[in-house]
Amino acid sequence: MSHAELAQRHRRVMPAWLDLYYDEPIELVRGAGRRVTDGEGREYLDFFGGLLATMVGHDVAEVTEAIQAQAGRLLHSSTLYLIRSQVELAERIARLSGIENAKVFFANSGTEAVETALLLATQRRRSHQVLALRGSYHGRSFGTVAATGIRGWSATALSPLAVTYVHSGYRYRSPFGNLDDAGFIAACAEELRTIIETSTAGDVACLLAEPVQGAGGFAVPPDGFFPAMKEVLDDYGILLVSDEVQSGWGRTGRSFFAMNGTGATPDAITFAKGLGNGVAIGGVVAPAELMDCLGAHSISTAGGNPLATTAGVATLDYLLSHDLQANADLVGKRLFAGLRDIADGCPLVGEVRGMGLMIGVELVVPGTRDPAVTATSRVLEAAREHGLLIGRGGLLGNVLRVTPPMTVTAAEADEALAVLRAVLTEVSI
Numbered sequence: 001m002s003h004a005e006l007a008q009r010h011r012r013v014m015p016a017w018l019d020l021y022y023d024e025p026i027e028l029v030r031g032a033g034r035r036v037t038d039g040e041g042r043e044y045l046d047f048f049g050g051l052l053a054t055m056v057g058h059d060v061a062e063v064t065e066a067i068q069a070q071a072g073r074l075l076h077s078s079t080l081y082l083i084r085s086q087v088e089l090a091e092r093i094a095r096l097s098g099i100e101n102a103k104v105f106f107a108n109s110g111t112e113a114v115e116t117a118l119l120l121a122t123q124r125r126r127s128h129q130v131l132a133l134r135g136s137y138h139g140r141s142f143g144t145v146a147a148t149g150i151r152g153w154s155a156t157a158l159s160p161l162a163v164t165y166v167h168s169g170y171r172y173r174s175p176f177g178n179l180d181d182a183g184f185i186a187a188c189a190e191e192l193r194t195i196i197e198t199s200t201a202g203d204v205a206c207l208l209a210e211p212v213q214g215a216g217g218f219a220v221p222p223d224g225f226f227p228a229m230k231e232v233l234d235d236y237g238i239l240l241v242s243d244e245v246q247s248g249w250g251r252t253g254r255s256f257f258a259m260n261g262t263g264a265t266p267d268a269i270t271f272a273k274g275l276g277n278g279v280a281i282g283g284v285v286a287p288a289e290l291m292d293c294l295g296a297h298s299i300s301t302a303g304g305n306p307l308a309t310t311a312g313v314a315t316l317d318y319l320l321s322h323d324l325q326a327n328a329d330l331v332g333k334r335l336f337a338g339l340r341d342i343a344d345g346c347p348l349v350g351e352v353r354g355m356g357l358m359i360g361v362e363l364v365v366p367g368t369r370d371p372a373v374t375a376t377s378r379v380l381e382a383a384r385e386h387g388l389l390i391g392r393g394g395l396l397g398n399v400l401r402v403t404p405p406m407t408v409t410a411a412e413a414d415e416a417l418a419v420l421r422a423v424l425t426e427v428s429i
């Protein structure tokens with residue numbers, strides 16, 4: 001069956017809001033390293049990693065074999081029984097989180113992870129009022145969708161969660177005018193304080209924040225932003241929840257969890273995506289005092305199941321033993337410099353930004369800051385035609401997202417840069 005027929009069936013039976021990339025959607029059927037092959041035999045360089053979930057590359061023997069061996073022994077038992085790989089993985093994540101006396105809860109997705117963190121924070125502070133950053137993305141459940149600060153994604157007005165948005169540190173479209181870093185940070189902290197004082201009932205549970213916004217288009221706030229925000233939060237006893245579903249595992253090149261690298265200590269960290277290298281897993285790490293505040297009895301049927309946590313242990317082993325954080329830093333800098341160089345000769349590029357292997361390229365109508373949304377679609381299409389898969393995002397849908405698996409090599413980065421140079425110069429508005 002052709003991709004066109006499959007796409008037709010997809011449209012008939014799947015929700016209209018479940019987006020597919022490309023005018024002619026593709027089905028990926030095989031992968032090795034950073035290469036994937038579609039059902040019609042075309043090969044692509046994968047610089048989106050299945051929405052950043054393919055962390056160490058496709059079909060890595062150490063991960064695949066661990067999953068296969070576990071699948072042959074036992075697929076499932078539930079949280080009612082001991083699961084060795086679950087305990088091991090929790091201990092490792094607790095250590096790597098930098099949180100003292102940490103405990104870990106495993107869920108099946110990023111959405112569930114953030115939902116759980118919201119549950120903990122709202123329960124702990126006895127308040128359903130939370131703060132979130134403009135341009136944030138946190139998931140598709142009742143709570144996380146309400147905390148998502150991108151119009152079009154935050155679909156429901158009926159959530160029981162009361163959410164107020166504050167500035168994310170995204171400077172390219174800052175409402176604060178042309179300030180230096182210190183002035184900008186002070187303005188954001190002041191806005192946060194004013195919002196807490198005037199736009200909430202005064203009993204805010206937490207600020208939910210991505211240290212580097214993913215779907216929002218890889219906005220990286222200036223150094224000092226999160227410590228300044230945290231100082232304000234501390235004045236009111238408000239918890240800082242760092243959503244590291246995209247930015248965790250050393251992908252930013254700076255620290256294992258990105259918030260730790262900012263100098264602000266989070267009260268809880270949510271994670272998902274890369275940990276299973278594609279096998280569904282998510283979770284929260286938080287101090288025992290916060291984690292245990294729910295008090296109620298609970299289970300999670302498949303949360304932390306043997307298959308997912310075995311995949312997690314094997315992926316983490318691979319990540320750490322190959323020092324992929326250092327690779328993310330090294331190759332990320334090469335990609336960043338290459339994209340900056342392309343941008344110099346390409347008026348379509350408004351800004352290149354990011355950190356490590358989270359790089360965004362914001363496309364604008366030349367000479368303005370108006371979003372070049374159609375051109376963004378064209379670049380995505382043209383890159384695919386040249387054999388390169390990348391993502392898109394941004395508040396206005398005009399940001400290219402370049403996020404290869406953390407095993408990406410310098411040669412592959414150069415190959416992707418050559419494609420991007422070609423398509424960015426040939427595509428018109």
Ligand code: PMP
Pocket residue numbers: 051109110111112114137138139140210214215243244245246272273282
């Ligand atoms: N938080 C962030 C920062 C995300 O990027 C995402 C997914 N893009 C989620 C939460 C939700 O994760 P999932 O799609 O696994 O539910």
